[in-house]
Amino acid sequence: STRVITFGTFDVFHVGHVNILTRAHDLGDHLTVGISTDELNHAKKGRYPVYRQEHRSQIVASLDCVDAVFYEHSLEAKREYLLEHRADVLVMGQDWEGRFDEFRDVVEVVYLPRTADISTTDIIHEIKNR
Numbered sequence: 001s002t003r004v005i006t007f008g009t010f011d012v013f014h015v016g017h018v019n020i021l022t023r024a025h026d027l028g029d030h031l032t033v034g035i036s037t038d039e040l041n042h043a044k045k046g047r048y049p050v051y052r053q054e055h056r057s058q059i060v061a062s063l064d065c066v067d068a069v070f071y072e073h074s075l076e077a078k079r080e081y082l083l084e085h086r087a088d089v090l091v092m093g094q095d096w097e098g099r100f101d102e103f104r105d106v107v108e109v110v111y112l113p114r115t116a117d118i119s120t121t122d123i124i125h126e127i128k129n130r
């Protein structure tokens, strides 16, 4: 059986997130999702997510297409996460194209097209400006 893994923040959960998770699930038999922690977001993006990590992971874990979730504490630990979760396929959106090619020795790496015209950043702006 094929084990798929993907990573993300999944903040202010939207249909682009649904699409990548359902397509990732369809590439195998078991989908594990690494949820980037609040502290990882603060360190890498300079801001905390709108939704705290417990709520983001609870939302993602509730989906039929998701079998397991864990917290991604560090971007540098990706190889350890892939091995720990016995992943066969790593799926990421095309905004990450090429960025995970170094792991092709342990997993198949697949970059999927993003859903057009939707992002957490745009949603935050839309809410601010109404």
Ligand code: C2G
Pocket (backbone or CB within 6 Å): 007, 008, 009, 010, 011, 016, 017, 020, 035, 036, 072, 075, 091, 092, 093, 094, 095, 096, 113, 114, 115, 116, 117, 118, 119
């Ligand atoms: N995504 C998508 N279409 C959108 C928006 C997002 O397909 N319109 C995908 C992204 O390509 C990504 C996933 O949804 O694969 C999660 O996106 P983010 O929550 O923005 O994830 P990010 O903060 O990029 O975290 O180790 C990698 C990081 O944890 C990725």
